[in-house]
Amino acid sequence: MSTLTITANYRRHGDDWAVIVRAGGEELDATAPGLIAARLAADQLVDEIAAGSSRRAVVHLLDGDALAFSVAYLHTRAGLAPPVTG
Structure with missing residues (x-):
């Protein structure tokens, strides 16, 4: 039995966060008002894209x-500001 590998890639989209979930040539996307909300949206997209797996x-x-x-x-x-990267 093989494992389905799924990626959830997040990026800033203006004031929001966009997430694209990919698996086996299929792709779903969503936008959310924060990173935590985007992570929850990704969970829903994963459930959809991995249905039956x-x-x-x-x-x-x-x-x-x-x-x-x-x-x-x-x-x-944790309620902290993410470190500045650059």
């Missing part, structure tokens, strides 16, 4: 970078 792995990326997403998301969840 009991084994799945999701990698969350910020502009293609998994570590950058983790840092930004954890800072946001």
Whole structure:
């Protein structure tokens, strides 16, 4: 039984966050007013794109970078400003 690999790539979209979820040639997208809301939207898109798949792995990326997403998301969840990158 193989595992379905899914990516959820986030990026700033003006004042909002956009997320694109991709798996097996299929792509779904959403926009949300904050990173936490975008993460919740991504969960819904993952459920939709992986319907029928009991084994799945999701990698969350910020502009293609998994570590950058983790840092930004954890800072946001803790109520801290994300570190400035540049």
